[in-house]
Amino acid sequence: MKPIYFTTLSLGENYTRDYTIKLIDQVLNKTNHSFALTTDCPTMVRDYYPNNDRILIDTISKKDFKIRLPIGSPEGPATDFNFNIRYRCIEQLLSIEKDFYTIWTDCDNSLEWWHEETVQSFFSTIYDAGYDFLAPRNSYKFIDFLVDFQSKNDPRHGIFWHKIFNYDLDTNPRPEWNDAPLPAEYMLVFLNSKKLISFYSQFKWFHDYLANKPYTQGTWAEGFEIGVSSLVAGYVPYELGWNHYILSKAIKANGHKVGHPTESQ
């Protein structure tokens, strides 16, 4: 049985208290695995779980990041949460020497079910078949999007149109990214921990590139950055069907969501 690290990014007291703490609680109680958290609220988590060595915390400060990025012009007023900060979820995992699986989830998802033997058997079967990156929508490739995008006379066509302009692909195309999967990013599984370093480096590159631009066209759908990073790292994508029990029964999308307005502090 390989160790599994659940990981998420949790910024702000509201999200950490109402979502992340509940998710950590489920992971600790339903599984024997560890939680690698990246947060600006470490004290809150430590107060809930003092001296728990199954919780790894990478403390970050909002002051060190551009939490929101301007949309459309440097002055705003529209801004978007900088979803690329999620690259930091991987950083503390890089120092773990043993081989492990990673389940990377949004902090407002819940863990409703777990059976160790079933999940491990599923992961090892997938890995033996030659795949090491699991996510919904992994069969959708960047080239599929590009062909559709270029066939329309609409610069805002499709859910990834803004990536073209954010990363200047209109003037500097990157055909080497064409085969990148475009996963739905709320739940990802990595079955090869040795490739995480390359994945992390590419995702950080995207973060730095966008954070250093005067403005963006929006930052949502980071499945693009995740997919390209997985391609660069050499991960082999496997599409998890939306009805697969790992998605429908284990990690439940928005399972803890109570309706917080998006954080703006």
Added chain:
Amino acid sequence: MSNTKLVFYAQPSFSGWMPTAIFQSLYDHYKFIYGDIIYLDNNSISYNNNYGHNTGPHHLIVKNIETQKYKVITYWDRAYELLDDKCDWDNKQCLGIYSSVNAKSHKDITPASYSTYNTNIETAISNCDKYFFNKINKTLLFRGYLHGSRYLIGNLNQYKNIITIEDKRITYEEYVNELNSYLIGLSLNGSAEICNRDIEILGVGSVLLRPELKTSDFHNPLLAGVHYVSFEVDNDPKKQLEIILETHNRLLKDVDYMMYVAQNGLNWYNSNGSKNGNVLVLSNILNLEELL
């Protein structure tokens, strides 16, 4: 039984026959997910001369015993028979039929996958050296039950130095080693379109050469020109054989393309056509929560 809602009905997997091995493995996969699921023999011994019947050995029925709603996974050659009232299926309670057979031609069938004939063959495939350049035979061979067009093509004596068509039985291991020794594996349609032989040729990493698949469909598509090489079907056996040989000759001149197709086919086998591949595909599409 008190907490049991879902029951897997299928033939026990004692025979090593691949569909029942897949059913057992699928059960092992699911048995801890949706409460106390049990596995029962579907009394296949008493089938009534009709493999399409709901006690036939090719089927796995997953049923909610409270609501009687069910889904069926089938490897039967004529999966469309499951839609026939004569076969005693309670179609009003059916929430899904999963099969590769007839899936393109019948909208009620959800494309799934297909398999090798039995677990001995899969084991032999796992054990053989699939290195492409170790495949020494460049001619064509078809070994199988000879009927219909297979029989007629096999009777064309003047071509016997370049193509062998025969029905002599050999052991499973000999059969796999033989398939593996050929660069290009020929498959001819039989009583069904898709055949275990197709999957076995993919599994040994040779180039699958067969008529284009017209009625079969798969959850992860098996594509002509990508995973296998297709040829046109002609009802005249002599013309059919000439088409096959012309395609074969063209292929032999393009080693890069042969390697591309063979590798794609092998990858497809690993994630779709092997026992575990079938289980992975089925677990991605079954959605048993619909039965609860």
